[in-house]
Amino acid sequence: MKEEKDEQLWQQAKARADFKKHLVTYIVTNGMFWLIWLFTGGVNAYPWPIWPTAGWGIGIIAHYFDVYRFGNTAEKEYEKLKKHNM
Incomplete structure (x- = not known):
């Protein structure tokens, strides 16, 4: 039996890879x-x-921050708004 993948975790794992x-x-x-x-x-x-x-190092740093630091910011903001409006 195949395990269902959590789409969000799958996308994050793919971005890190x-x-x-x-x-x-x-x-x-x-x-x-x-x-x-x-x-x-x-x-x-x-x-x-x-x-x-x-030059490429600047791109690597930006990629790192996108994947490990600032990824999913829209979702985090959505969760904050959802909790605030409850």
Whole structure:
């Protein structure tokens, strides 16, 4: 017998799994950028990987807050209003 999934929990779990994949992709890709920089001039060359690392890092931080901190804000506000109007 299959267990019914709670749709809200399922969506939250999916969002967290997507964030983890995004984070791994960020780490691997930016690690490769820094290795390319290191092996093609390294410390004597302009550190160009700082730009994709910083730019994409802002996106990672925003994604984290969306998934772990501010997710379901509409539902939380709805619950507050529902309790207030009872």
